Amino acid sequence: MSTSSQPPLAGARKRWQRLLPYAAVIALTALFVPVTIASLKDQYGLDGGTAGALAVAQAAPLLMLARRPLWAWWIIFPADIAGALVLLGLPAEKYDVWPWTPTALIAHLFVLLALALREGRRTLVLVWLATGAAGLVLHLVSPERSNGSALLLFLIGAVVLVIGAALRERGVAQRRLVEQETISAEERARRTLLEERTRIARELHDVVAHHMSVITVQADSAPYRLKGLPPEAGEEFEAIAASARESLAEMRRLLVVLRSDGTEGERAPQPGLGRVQQLVEATVRAGLPAELSMPAGLTGIPPAVDLSAYRIVQEALANVVRHAPGAGTRVSVRSDGAHLTVLVVNGPAQPSGSLPGPRAPVETSGTGHGLVGMRERVRLTGGTLDVGPLPDGGFRVAARLPLPPSSPPRNGNPEDS
Known part of the structure; x- marks a missing residue:
């Protein structure tokens, strides 16, 4: 052969x-x-x-x-x-x-x-x-x-075979060496990329964490520094401080993952559907009328699907805040035992004059990373994602994530949160 x-x-x-x-x-x-x-x-x-x-x-x-x-x-x-x-x-x-x-x-x-x-x-x-x-x-x-020609061919043939085999093995060794050098170069490039990602994550943490820390301190100390604040303003500052602290915690978890290849980051608890209510409340405090419909006893969701559903809702609400301020938004999470359905629907943006208090201007363009991240999470869980504008000027995000038959979720009373 x-x-x-x-x-x-x-x-x-x-x-x-x-x-x-x-x-x-x-x-x-x-x-x-x-x-x-x-x-x-x-x-x-x-x-x-x-x-x-x-x-x-x-x-x-x-x-x-x-x-x-x-x-x-x-x-x-x-x-x-x-x-x-x-x-x-x-x-x-x-x-x-x-x-x-x-x-x-x-x-x-x-x-x-x-x-x-x-x-x-x-x-x-x-x-x-x-x-x-x-x-x-x-x-x-x-x-x-x-x-004597038979003996001559036998002896000289042995010499020729040895020389040829040595040349062939030398060529094979050289090819393997080149392949190993190529693999080593790819490994070095991959290691350089990981080091660069870690460096960027560290710098991003240092820069953003500083400003978030300042926001947290200012929000916590505002009721003591500013006399005569109404109770509603005090609650608003308290919510701002809580959101800033949560953002800092998530950023540190991400930095741990990037620094340790995910081995330590996995030990930190990940958010899930149990915290969707907090997302909706934070959205309402940001001036966006939003309502949530989710069974109170929704349990047994696999961790990957649980985290993906939370991130989809989080990104969808963030997009509404950025691109459609004041738009009425409905968040629905349901399960039929085989699939978990996540639906976020918002209406058209409200005129800036009709919104109470100053608001940030509506973003007219974006990077598209939010929808890309949603699609990637849905793809990794084997689900489907349907996103697109609505005739009335609103937007719809619908994700359908499969649930394993061995651990079907158990719905409690279908009471809205």
């Missing part, structure tokens, strides 16, 4: 280098066919037809050395044996070489070299032993006719 389907120099960059093996075998064939015919006719006295047939069988398969050297050996080796048996019926001359003729011996060495450059050690040993066994049998058939 050949260890490689590619001829020598097949991976060379230049075309003329890749064509060298084919040019070499064509030249060998063009040389050995006529020389073998002439040798068999002139030196051994064979007639032209027999000499031509043996020459073609012994030399023409050299054309196969570039791609199928083992096939060439299966043709040339029996042809050499047949030639030795044919010559055995002719009278011996003083300078005749038998059982292998000079042309057959040299051509066979080229075959062995091609085999050594392509085949494994087991195949080479079997070929070498077969060559030696055939020469030994022919020598025993006519010891007085044999004059």
